[in-house]
Amino acid sequence: MGVADLADYPWDAVAPYAERARRHPAGIIDLSIGSPVDPTPEVVAEALRDASDAHAYPQTAGTPALREAVADWYARRRGVPGLTAAHVLPTVGSKELVALLPLLLGLGPGDAVVHPRAAYPTYEVGARLVGAEPVASDDPSSWPAHTRLVWINSPGNPDGRVLSAVELAAAVARARELGAVLASDECYAELGWDAPWDAARVPSVLDPQVVGDDLTGVLSVYSLSKQSNLAGYRAAFLAGDPTLVERLLTGRKHLGLIPPAPVQRAMTVALGDDAHVEEQRARYAQRRSLLKPAVEAAGFRIDHSEGGLYLWATEGRDAWDSMERLADLGILAGPGHFYGSHFPQHVRFSLTATDERIAAAAERLTP
Ligand SMILES: Cc1ncc(COP(=O)(O)O)c(C=O)c1O
Numbered sequence: 001m002g003v004a005d006l007a008d009y010p011w012d013a014v015a016p017y018a019e020r021a022r023r024h025p026a027g028i029i030d031l032s033i034g035s036p037v038d039p040t041p042e043v044v045a046e047a048l049r050d051a052s053d054a055h056a057y058p059q060t061a062g063t064p065a066l067r068e069a070v071a072d073w074y075a076r077r078r079g080v081p082g083l084t085a086a087h088v089l090p091t092v093g094s095k096e097l098v099a100l101l102p103l104l105l106g107l108g109p110g111d112a113v114v115h116p117r118a119a120y121p122t123y124e125v126g127a128r129l130v131g132a133e134p135v136a137s138d139d140p141s142s143w144p145a146h147t148r149l150v151w152i153n154s155p156g157n158p159d160g161r162v163l164s165a166v167e168l169a170a171a172v173a174r175a176r177e178l179g180a181v182l183a184s185d186e187c188y189a190e191l192g193w194d195a196p197w198d199a200a201r202v203p204s205v206l207d208p209q210v211v212g213d214d215l216t217g218v219l220s221v222y223s224l225s226k227q228s229n230l231a232g233y234r235a236a237f238l239a240g241d242p243t244l245v246e247r248l249l250t251g252r253k254h255l256g257l258i259p260p261a262p263v264q265r266a267m268t269v270a271l272g273d274d275a276h277v278e279e280q281r282a283r284y285a286q287r288r289s290l291l292k293p294a295v296e297a298a299g300f301r302i303d304h305s306e307g308g309l310y311l312w313a314t315e316g317r318d319a320w321d322s323m324e325r326l327a328d329l330g331i332l333a334g335p336g337h338f339y340g341s342h343f344p345q346h347v348r349f350s351l352t353a354t355d356e357r358i359a360a361a362a363e364r365l366t367p
Contacts, residue, residue, distance in 0.1 A: 010338050017327040024330025029361045031349045032332045034309050036229040041276035044266050051265035058261040060253045062090040066264045069271040070237050080206040086242040090259045093234035094223040098122040102130045104251040111148040117342040118159040123151040136340050140174035147180045155188040155307030158339045158348040162197050162307040165209040187223040190277055194306035215241045227277050228270045235267045287351045287358040294362035311349040322347045329364045
């Protein structure tokens with residue numbers, strides 16, 4: 001299978017519901033996509049502007065300043081001390097890395113790529129791209145013997161599930177038993193909501209509580225799209241096993257997968273500034289506190305969603321029926337069908353809408 005054989009982009013199926021929602025007299029409230037709506041922090045935008053003279057090719061490995069900023073950030077925000085430039089690598093947003101990791105690791109037919117049952121679709125896309133077998137499973141004991149790559153995602157998209165250090169350690173142990181790489185997609189890590197994650201840090205797979213001092217076969221993947229409203233900059237990175245990082249760097253050099261120099265500068269500044277992250281987190285907390293009770297009042301049960309940017313909800317019937325009911329309220333959600341085959345009765349509500357739109361959604365949902 002090649003890129004040309006990938007299925008039509010599934011969001012086209014939502015178009016009729018969007019059209020229906022747009023007919024609401026007070027307008028559509030689009031909660032279907034996790035695309036940030038708040039401004040890029042001024043300190044970051046200024047760093048990008050200041051770096052606009054970018055006549056030379058940027059470094060695939062990232063500038064020394066960026067690599068140091070990533071390592072410092074892991075120590076300060078993620079409880080992962082001791083990383084160096086050799087442990088980290090910037091990416092052009094994280095979606096390309098998610099899609100290309102099986103290719104960069106040399107996987108192919110006969111190999112399995114495990115991903116969560118409720119999953120960001122790109123894990124499966126990456127497996128299919130190289131002819132590997134995607135396997136949806138959250139139970140390490142059932143991961144097959146031919147597994148070569150495992151994706152975990154905490155807090156999860158779409159389900160907001162947060163994995164504890166104990167659960168992460170079990171995943172790492174099983175991946176090592178299988179000789180598989182374990183990649184942990186942690187892009188919502190700053191957004192823990194329900195106890196204990198309102199006060200405790202959402203653990204990284206690189207936390208010494210999870211891996212001790214052995215990073216073999218383990219990667220943490222992070223993105224600034226959500227925490228810093230930088231989705232349009234395409235700014236992300238990975239960290240972990242330096243042998244793997246070196247291999248990925250070589251492949252990425254050949255493919256030209258290089259974050260633009262001004263973006264590398266902007267990322268460096270974003271990673272050094274915690275204030276804007278706190279501010280953004282507070283915005284999402286406020287929106288969630290309005291939307292969550294309203295979704296429940298409308299008759300949905302919310303599952304997990306203890307962290308991350310979404311409410312993962314069901315009213316016990318097919319998601320397309322829920323989509324229709326919501327469209328009549330002028331609200332667009334995302335159907336569970338888009339996140340694998342295991343949750344056809346769930347819908348995903350994103351917290352990425354303005355305060356005004358979230359308040360309007362809460363009002364329309366509350367009977
Ligand atoms: C779980 C997960 N991983 C990766 C991404 C990709 O983010 P980006 O490419 O903006 O870094 C997303 C975006 O929604 C996501 O939800």
